[in-house]
Amino acid sequence: MRPKIYLFGDSITEESFGVGGWGSSLAHQFSRTVDVVLRGYSGYNTRWALKVLERIFPATAGGGEDAPLAVTVFFGANDACLADRCSAFEHVPLDEYKQNLRAIVSFFKKRWPKTQIILITPPPIDEESRLQYPYIENPNGLPERTNEAAGNYAKACIHVAGECGLPVIDIWTKMQELSDWKKSYLRDGLHLTEAGNRLVFELVVETLREGGLSLETLPVDLPLIAEIDPQNPLKSFEN
């Protein structure tokens, strides 16, 4: 059986198999080594994620035999919706966000003690674009998310990762290192362009590698064509 990597998160995960998406790029990178399994839920925050964790990742008879190699946990963009703006129903207070992240991490650590858990912060927010591309009716004309709030959730995510001894990908900071980050990396002020997807993909690959998971270390599923002897191909398929 081929090992798995789960991608668990909100819409930035759910849409990661679109053209040039970071999820499909991972599946492509590991096309002969790992099954990259999508568990993205648009609009979800950590409060809702926690409610459905057992249903998404049910305990199996195998008792950990089916443990994935890694899982990315990529929430916070919805938690960080402001409490007094149009998407308030998705808002989760900062302290609860931290608590929920800790609980999600505990769940995975308990279920799969050897699985590499990677936290990813929410991305930065381009507030102007958020007004230009509303997801729902926004009568008061103020963005439902701000970059400052997203930054606070990103810092909280980094803090929890530190507490739990986990790697974290701080895309809130990484993206803003590029002066044109608002247009280069973000499509609508929140979701990723192809370049944004590329950046997340590269950072996930780098983090997996630091945790010992890379094309150099993972066993390949069946002989590669370059390893098959043209004089005697069937030799490669003997057990």
Add this chain to the structure above:
Amino acid sequence: MRPKIYLFGDSITEESFGVGGWGSSLAHQFSRTVDVVLRGYSGYNTRWALKVLERIFPATAGGGEDAPLAVTVFFGANDACLADRCSAFEHVPLDEYKQNLRAIVSFFKKRWPKTQIILITPPPIDEESRLQYPYIENPNGLPERTNEAAGNYAKACIHVAGECGLPVIDIWTKMQELSDWKKSYLRDGLHLTEAGNRLVFELVVETLREGGLSLETLPVDLPLIAEIDPQNPLKSFEN
């Protein structure tokens, strides 16, 4: 547990999670309903596929409980390599190709009686591009694949599908309906461009739909954001 669709084939399947690939497009289309699982093996023909079928799809204790909704079987491009040219070691005679396809279908029908099996023919070949983009040393200067040979394998695939009562996607014919098929659909005379990938994706979606599998019929994994009551979001997550 979310149901699966397996993509089983050669390099045109293995690389289907590249940018705009037909595999990633399927995973994107079914992002909340189905796990699209990649089982593509570059360079493989039906003879080798048959040798490793049991290893790729091992019998599980579940006894068919883990049956996928569908499996695409997409071989023939390598079988159709000519027996007297540089990639001869991948060649499989036409009659054996048919026999191997029948055996692969029988295997799946026996293991998973309710699974939708979709055969896909090899694509057409642009011989000029095959000389321009050689995969291995080609000292005699003749293309290792011809469009005529690929067409014979496509017809054989359609024949086997008919015998077995299975749907078949005849991309050999479909692609050639476009006058500019050589450049529009093929990158190197064999593998697919983004437009070629798009065509295969659309034909697979159409075939799945004819077999009863579509976004309209498949159950969604957890409530969609549009179905969640903003006044009482947690109500959606009660069991």
